[in-house]
Amino acid sequence: MNFKQKKDRGLVTMRIMIFFMAMMLTSLNVAADESWVLALDKDQLQIFTKTVPDSPFLAVKGVVKINATLEQVAASLGSDNECAKWRKMCKSTRVLARPGENERIVRMVIDLPWPLADRDAVNRIITERCGETGRVTLLIKSEPELYPDDDYIRAVSDGRFELSPISENATQFTFVMHTDMGGDLPADRINKRMPEATAEDLNRLRMLAEAR
Template structure:
């Protein structure tokens, strides 16, 4: 079980939004204790999103929900299915399929997740898309690029601050209205569902 903590469910539909250089954050939505901010990404038509929420549950419980790769579709925005492909040391690989509204072809994504633990007990998982890790699936467009991270920070024995930041190049053709909607809905709905499940007694 200790090794399993590295296997986090990392995709909250990363088919629409590479990161690290995003700046000039603008708050796009604040509700239910969740703040979603957006930033333009140099060289990209798609914005980077960042969602932050404090969950009234210990970090170990939040982590447990994220370790369940297949069960995590209960809280990942528009997730159809997800599975763990491989786990090796501090790295894991996951494959996820996503629902998309008509007429957009459904997306799928393969991620490499590198996990680290801070001296303060925090957990960070860097997310990197590896689209050629698996052959393409019929009926899906493979997400071309993903870069981002999850960070879980303990805030006392019964609270965890969660930050989720991602930029994605979705591949294929995506209408601008859908892209703009996604970069707000994906982090917000993912964190809202994760918070609700983690706070259940």
């Protein structure tokens, strides 16, 4: 076997290895996605839930197609200094600090129905932009130790908002959130209502963005 044949065989072997590695990574990603359970699917909107270790509250993921530009959807999300019109459970919200150009710390008061006590949450929100795809991601990380307020039970909330352009006038919005409300709350009641409540929020966001 000459040098060229050895080189060609080596390239073929490498390509096969890369192919199988890619297949393994794809399988791992699919397995991770399978932990989400479809709870609702209608009008180009899907809601998924999944269990979270050491928490009685489910995580929720919503995926919706919005016939609006990414900029219109982003503008409809709100400013963080007032409750976004699409989030029904928001009682008040305020930016407490801006540690960086694409980073802010936001406090939100969550309006729960009587006789349940309202909660508050303090989150660090980091905005990331992908130049290649145009996708914008807002990473939401709970900061429960910051800015304590004895008037409220502190909730712990982590997740992300993802805006991905589908076309010039269409955007996919992905909402992922897990909130542990803390205190003595009936988790079963919250979990049962969560898919429909999330769908209502995302439908309101879609209407706001498409009306711009």
